Amino acid sequence: MLEVKDLKKKFVKYNAKRKKEEFYADNGISFKAKDGEIIGILGPNGAGKTTLLRMIAGILEPTSGTISFGKLDYLHNEIEIKKNIAYLSGNTKLYNTLSCYELLKMCGNIYGVEESKLEERIKEISKKLNMDSFMYNRIENLSTGQTQRVNIARCLVHDPKYYILDEATSGLDIISSQIILDFIKEEKKRGKIILYSTHYMEEAENICDNVIMIDKGIVIKEGTPSEIKKSTKTTNLRDAFFTLIGGVSNE
Amino acid sequence: MSNLGNILKKELREMFRDKKSLMMMLIIPILIPALVIGMSALFEAQTNKPITDYNKIGFDYELSEMEKDIADNLDIKVISGSTEELEDKYSNGEIDLYITKDGSIYTINGEDNETSTYATSLMDTYFATYKEALQTNYLASNNINPTDVTSIITVNKDIKETENFYGNYIVNYGFLFIIMAITISATYPATDTTAGEKERGTLETLLTFPIKSRDIIIGKFLSVSLSSIITGIVSLILMLISLAYANGSFEIYKDTNLMLSTSSLIFAVLVIIAYSLLVSGLCIAIASKSKTFKEAQSALTPLTFICFFPGMIAFMAGVSSSPLLSLVPFLNFTLLFQDIVVGNIDIVNILLMSLSTIVIITLVLVVIIKQYKSEKVLF
Numbered sequence: 001m002l003e004v005k006d007l008k009k010k011f012v013k014y015n016a017k018r019k020k021e022e023f024y025a026d027n028g029i030s031f032k033a034k035d036g037e038i039i040g041i042l043g044p045n046g047a048g049k050t051t052l053l054r055m056i057a058g059i060l061e062p063t064s065g066t067i068s069f070g071k072l073d074y075l076h077n078e079i080e081i082k083k084n085i086a087y088l089s090g091n092t093k094l095y096n097t098l099s100c101y102e103l104l105k106m107c108g109n110i111y112g113v114e115e116s117k118l119e120e121r122i123k124e125i126s127k128k129l130n131m132d133s134f135m136y137n138r139i140e141n142l143s144t145g146q147t148q149r150v151n152i153a154r155c156l157v158h159d160p161k162y163y164i165l166d167e168a169t170s171g172l173d174i175i176s177s178q179i180i181l182d183f184i185k186e187e188k189k190r191g192k193i194i195l196y197s198t199h200y201m202e203e204a205e206n207i208c209d210n211v212i213m214i215d216k217g218i219v220i221k222e223g224t225p226s227e228i229k230k231s232t233k234t235t236n237l238r239d240a241f242f243t244l245i246g247g248v249s250n251e
Numbered sequence: 252m253s254n255l256g257n258i259l260k261k262e263l264r265e266m267f268r269d270k271k272s273l274m275m276m277l278i279i280p281i282l283i284p285a286l287v288i289g290m291s292a293l294f295e296a297q298t299n300k301p302i303t304d305y306n307k308i309g310f311d312y313e314l315s316e317m318e319k320d321i322a323d324n325l326d327i328k329v330i331s332g333s334t335e336e337l338e339d340k341y342s343n344g345e346i347d348l349y350i351t352k353d354g355s356i357y358t359i360n361g362e363d364n365e366t367s368t369y370a371t372s373l374m375d376t377y378f379a380t381y382k383e384a385l386q387t388n389y390l391a392s393n394n395i396n397p398t399d400v401t402s403i404i405t406v407n408k409d410i411k412e413t414e415n416f417y418g419n420y421i422v423n424y425g426f427l428f429i430i431m432a433i434t435i436s437a438t439y440p441a442t443d444t445t446a447g448e449k450e451r452g453t454l455e456t457l458l459t460f461p462i463k464s465r466d467i468i469i470g471k472f473l474s475v476s477l478s479s480i481i482t483g484i485v486s487l488i489l490m491l492i493s494l495a496y497a498n499g500s501f502e503i504y505k506d507t508n509l510m511l512s513t514s515s516l517i518f519a520v521l522v523i524i525a526y527s528l529l530v531s532g533l534c535i536a537i538a539s540k541s542k543t544f545k546e547a548q549s550a551l552t553p554l555t556f557i558c559f560f561p562g563m564i565a566f567m568a569g570v571s572s573s574p575l576l577s578l579v580p581f582l583n584f585t586l587l588f589q590d591i592v593v594g595n596i597d598i599v600n601i602l603l604m605s606l607s608t609i610v611i612i613t614l615v616l617v618v619i620i621k622q623y624k625s626e627k628v629l630f
Contacts, residue, residue, distance in 0.1 A: 093452035
């Protein structure tokens with residue numbers, strides 16, 4: 001079980017007159033995720049999705065609010081929590097000079113996977129993601145699709161309980177995107193909690209159990225895709241979102 | 252393996268597989284033999300300038316037999332002519348100096364340059380010899396034993412040459428170059444592992460790992476330090492090889508042993524390690540504040556000068572080491588190297604330098620670890 005309570009994140013920016021201005025990227029976000037659930041975090045660019053997921057992944061520190069992973073929280077169990085998380089974003093970059101094998105080995109060691117099980121685990125993942133042909137190639141020599149498979153492999157190597165995927169399919173071709181979507185579905189079956197942020201509403205509608213729609217740092221709607229469509233009297237999440245924000249503005 | 256070990260392994264793999272990092276590690280060390288041999292050749296050329304390069308002297312008067320004998324003995328090639336002719340010849344470089352005479356006043360004419368300095372020195376000897384000969388003749392013609400006057404006092408020179416000027420100069424310069432090599436070697440990997448990691452987007456990945464900031468920073472610090480230490484040791488080895496070659500090849504080092512004693516070598520290695528650790532910590536601290544590789548390199552440029560110039564100025568000004576100066580970062584390393592060159596090592600100064608370095612490194616690492624604990628490192 002993952003629980004986020006009244007999570008806020010304040011940033012400081014400079015306005016045109018070079019004066020400091022505070023603003024909340026996320027302003028009081030709460031939700032719960034049960035085992036085997038895919039939670040879609042939807043919203044336009046700048047809605048606060050990445051900040052929210054970065055806080056949950058332990059990269060950013062919340063200004064206020066709490067994040068609980070079962071009985072664990074970041075204040076007391078940061079390393080223990082991070083051992084059970086896999087974070088993958090569209091911007092996640094890998095160490096180019098390492099080979100796929102070296103990267104997976106390093107990740108396995110860092111996440112504390114036992115040496116005796118690690119080799120077996122890497123072989124298993126390599127077979128699953130069809131990586132055998134480039135397992136010993138340096139990452140800098142791989143195609144975008146192959147790199148994304150290595151990224152997924154990196155997430156799988158320590159068999160985490162929680163997956164935090166931020167715009168993971170952004171900019172990928174249809175085949176690479178499908179690899180990620182298949183991987184998400186499979187991990188759901190294994191009882192993992194998956195937070196999946198995207199601005200592709202159709203994609204979210206297909207795979208998410210629950211959806212949290214965010215705009216300007218606040219939750220504007222929460223529920224299953226069918227509940228949201230029903231309550232907004234629309235036929236898809238895209239229309240539902242526009243109904244909720246009152247149409248497209250130039251802001 | 253601990254997470255510190257994992258980070259160190261990753262950093263070393265990245266560093267040793269990066270051609271630019273390797274190049275920066277070795278570019279200055281390979282210049283050290285050129286510096287030692289080139290400067291030795293230059294010193295030797297200046298010290299042992301062949302007399303034929305500066306012995307063509309013009310005279311605007313007819314030389315007496317006595318003057319001709321003295322000129323012959325001193326290997327002076329006499330060129331006679333009028334003042335105007337000699338001026339022209341001097342302008343065309345046919346003669347190295349010319350002498351004009353007005354009664355008993357002789358004037359050495361020329362321009363201030365290296366050749367005229369040597370030629371003037373030669374003519375000083377010529378005129379001193381000529382003057383002494385005239386004085387001897389004068390005394391003899393007045394029935395005075397010349398030796399009664401010329402030997403009225405006797406001055407003996409008993410100056411023992413304890414240090415070889417050129418030898419010390421070249422070894423000190425070698426050590427200054429080692430400092431420069433270490434600084435440059437630390438700059439690139441420190442930039443790459445901090446600002447470079449941020450720019451490439453791998454820092455976010457690193458921060459999601461279950462690793463303490465302390466392990467991340469110490470891993471990075473150790474890898475950059477290792478690169479600097481390797482550069483320092485390679486530089487030292489190349490310096491010793493080139494000094495051994497120069498020692499046997501140049502006359503200026505005759506009867507001098509340029510090689511360092513075993514204890515001096517041990518202390519030199521110790522100072523190299525201390526300097527590498529300090530400069531690596533500072534480079535990481537400065538570079539980690541930058542957002543891009545380019546920004547970090549600009550920020551590190553002043554450090555390159557700060558590392559090199561205090562030592563250079565101290566060396567030029569003849570500043571000696573003292574317990575107080577051993578606490579001053581950057582200056583202390585150069586002063587200790589100077590002590591090592593002359594074999595005059597004070598353990599107290601070494602200990603104070605080590606203490607000062609450890610304190611600075613600890614403070615720097617605490618600041619960077621704090622920075623990596625904060626999300627500000629991402630932005």
